[in-house]
Every structure is written in C-alpha cells, then in structure tokens.
Amino acid sequence: MNETQFDLIIIGGGPAGQSAALMAGRTRLKTAFINAEDPRNFVTTASHGFLTRDGAHPSEILTVAKDQLKKYTTVDYVKDRVTNVARTPSGFSATLMDGRILHGKKMLIATGHKDNLAELELPGLEAVYGKSVYPCPFCDGFEHKDEALAIFGHSVVQHFVPMMRVWSKDLVVFTNGKALDDHTKAELVSKGVPVEESKVEALISTDGKLTHVELEGGRKVVRQSGFVVEEFSSPATNFAEQLGVIPTEENDWGMKELAGASGTTNIPGLYVVGDARIGFSGIAAAVAEGGFCVEMMLHELAMERWGALPEVMV
Numbered sequence: 001m002n003e004t005q006f007d008l009i010i011i012g013g014g015p016a017g018q019s020a021a022l023m024a025g026r027t028r029l030k031t032a033f034i035n036a037e038d039p040r041n042f043v044t045t046a047s048h049g050f051l052t053r054d055g056a057h058p059s060e061i062l063t064v065a066k067d068q069l070k071k072y073t074t075v076d077y078v079k080d081r082v083t084n085v086a087r088t089p090s091g092f093s094a095t096l097m098d099g100r101i102l103h104g105k106k107m108l109i110a111t112g113h114k115d116n117l118a119e120l121e122l123p124g125l126e127a128v129y130g131k132s133v134y135p136c137p138f139c140d141g142f143e144h145k146d147e148a149l150a151i152f153g154h155s156v157v158q159h160f161v162p163m164m165r166v167w168s169k170d171l172v173v174f175t176n177g178k179a180l181d182d183h184t185k186a187e188l189v190s191k192g193v194p195v196e197e198s199k200v201e202a203l204i205s206t207d208g209k210l211t212h213v214e215l216e217g218g219r220k221v222v223r224q225s226g227f228v229v230e231e232f233s234s235p236a237t238n239f240a241e242q243l244g245v246i247p248t249e250e251n252d253w254g255m256k257e258l259a260g261a262s263g264t265t266n267i268p269g270l271y272v273v274g275d276a277r278i279g280f281s282g283i284a285a286a287v288a289e290g291g292f293c294v295e296m297m298l299h300e301l302a303m304e305r306w307g308a309l310p311e312v313m314v
C-alpha cells in the first residue's frame, strides 16, 4: 500500500470490520482496512450461530473474507496494528506500527473488546476458556447440552439461570466468594439450582475440558463445562473515546454503548460497530452492523459529493 489518502479507514478486521470492508468495496470507496488479526475469539474451538459458517473457527471466516475481498480493488487490506488516531481538518488519521500515517474522510472503528480473564480470579480459567468454559451460551450452549454446567457469577445470575435451563437442567452457580442476595439465592435453591458461595480455588481440567470446580477448603464439585456471566471485557482500543465519542449510560447488562445501531457517533464521520460499539455483539450482528454502517456512510458521502458537484449550464 503506497497510498495514504482514503475515503474510509476501517480499523479492526473481525466480522464487523470484514463486513464493512466488503460493503466499502461494493460501493467503490477507497478504503484502508487495517487488521491486527488477534481477536479475543481466536481462543475458541469453533464459532456457532452464524448461518453458513456454523462451526467454523473465526480464523477460517477471516481467511474466506480476505479471499473474497481481493476482487474489490479499492480496498487495501493491511495486516498491521493502528497505534494512534487523530482528527484532522479533512477527517481522520491513523498511524500504523511501522510509522505510516493514513488519512481518511471517514473512520470506522471495529476493534472489538479484549477479555480480562485475570479480573475474574478463577485460577485455571485460561486452560478451559473457549474450550469448555465460555462467555456466551447462545454461542456454545448447544455443544454442551445436558452436561453438568457451572455458572460463574453473581450479579446477573437471576436473569441467566432461567435461560440456561434451555441447555441443561444440571446447573450449579459459583459466586466465587460473593454473597448473593437472600431472595435470589432462595429462589435458585428452591428451583433445584445449588449455589456455591465459597471462593473458587481452581478450575480443574484435562486438555481444556473442565472436570471439577475446586472450592476453598478443597471440596471438588464435578462439572463438565461452564459459562461466565460477569462482565470481564473492555474495549480493545480507546480510539473512539480518544476522538471524542461520548458513551451512553450503562445498559441493563452493565455495558456502555459507543454508538447507535447504525454505528453513528456524536462525532461526524466517525463510526463504531460490533463489539467495540456494544461489548458483545456476536458474529451475525457484527456482520450486520458493519455492512449497514457503510451503507449509511455511503449515503452521507454521496450527498457531500453531490453538493460539491459544479452546476453545468443547460
């Protein structure tokens, strides 16, 4: 890539960025598509719930996307990391690791979230995360149906547990040293869901497969898989806020949103989509957001170009 001037700079190439890049190519936008290729979901064995790619590893989806983007010659794919962003008189700039500075009239941030596993204080989590313990039951519940499931969390278990019974009726809640309120605890227990409030000493596993949850004092509870229901991720970059985006208030799940559903932010020309926008969008929604956002953006750009057209005498 020798050019440095673009209509659009897309930062981040997960499903949201990939889909944005596809629509950018189809609308012939001169686009720089920068992707560090280290999304948080690469730890998983397989992705589920995205029609036609159910069961594919996220890296497989990226490979196909990169291949399909090749025919859209206005899109420059660059495997690199953006280290800095700025607002400029003509739009935005992005600095790459190698020092190059790219300029775009519009900028779309799709850098996702990163998981902060250590925050959960669940020793042994790293070995099972994405293999038998997951953040999302819609993504991986089906593969563990009717297993002995562990639910790790305390703040939203009252919403989560009723839903989890779709996948298994053998549930145990582990609050990891936090006390549940009396009402929630009594309700869970009365409906046959044991609650373990002791600190978790270790998640014991073999080859990524959870076998037991060991509690303080040494007691071990047999479990085959599990889901974490606490929020433990944060934006992978602070680019949006650095450029002046004001997040919304926290939603019911404790997440702030950085843009509306079409990716539009309070900064004209700046868009945020996918997990970067909402914390955990899922692949199908991230794809939908990326594509839709570029359609909206194209309309804005077209109107700007239209306004700048010189009038011809007829």
Ligand SMILES: Cc1cc2nc3c(=O)[nH]c(=O)nc-3n(C[C@H](O)[C@H](O)[C@H](O)COP(=O)(O)OP(=O)(O)OC[C@H]3O[C@@H](n4cnc5c(N)ncnc54)[C@H](O)[C@@H]3O)c2cc1C
Binding pocket: 011, 012, 013, 014, 015, 016, 017, 018, 034, 035, 036, 037, 038, 039, 040, 041, 043, 044, 046, 047, 048, 049, 050, 080, 081, 082, 083, 110, 111, 112, 113, 115, 129, 130, 134, 135, 136, 139, 140, 236, 237, 273, 274, 275, 276, 280, 281, 282, 283, 284, 286
């Ligand atoms: C363990 C796990 C399992 C999951 N399983 C499923 C599943 O089965 N089904 C499902 O629908 N969803 C699943 N999800 C959720 C899903 O992965 C995300 O919702 C989705 O990938 C969000 O897409 P995104 O494009 O917004 O962000 P991401 O997929 O996170 O992509 C962000 C991209 O931005 C890049 N990036 C970050 N910073 C920079 C930078 N400074 N410069 C350049 N590039 C940068 C990253 O390298 C990455 O490629 C799972 C998530 C996790 C953590």
